[in-house]
Amino acid sequence: MTDQTSPADTLQDLRRSIDNIDAALVAILAERFRCTKAVGALKARYGMPPADPARESRQIARLRTLAEEAHLDPDFAEKFLNFIIHEVIRHHEAIARQSSDSANT
Numbered sequence: 001m002t003d004q005t006s007p008a009d010t011l012q013d014l015r016r017s018i019d020n021i022d023a024a025l026v027a028i029l030a031e032r033f034r035c036t037k038a039v040g041a042l043k044a045r046y047g048m049p050p051a052d053p054a055r056e057s058r059q060i061a062r063l064r065t066l067a068e069e070a071h072l073d074p075d076f077a078e079k080f081l082n083f084i085i086h087e088v089i090r091h092h093e094a095i096a097r098q099s100s101d102s103a104n105t
């Protein structure tokens with residue numbers, strides 16, 4: 001029996017799945033940033049530092065294990081998480097600045 005599916009159809013199918021996955025990634029990232037912004041507001045309110053390196057180390061170790069189990073490159077998973085965390089910390093610093101500006105006016 002021959003495979004009736006053309007390469008163009010296979011490519012189109014795969015790209016449809018990729019587009020769905022990208023949409024899910026955006027939704028998941030938006031939800032993560034919604035939570036981290038709430039953490040930033042809490043930290044600013046109670047004078048806690050924007051970054052928590054000990055927590056980050058635990059997250060990275062956990063994510064590397066999950067990546068290995070999922071056959072994803074753990075170095076890539078670590079770089080990806082660090083990229084996101086860096087952006088989160090930038091948000092936390094901005095929230096802290098805004099709340100100290102408004103406390104001083």
Ligand SMILES: C=C(O[C@@H]1C=C(C(=O)O)C=C[C@H]1O)C(=O)O
Pocket residue numbers: 036039050051052053055056059084085088089
């Ligand atoms: C969200 C937090 O703030 C920072 C951002 C983190 C993250 O994006 O996962 C983790 C630790 C902190 O450096 C937190 O402390 O939980």
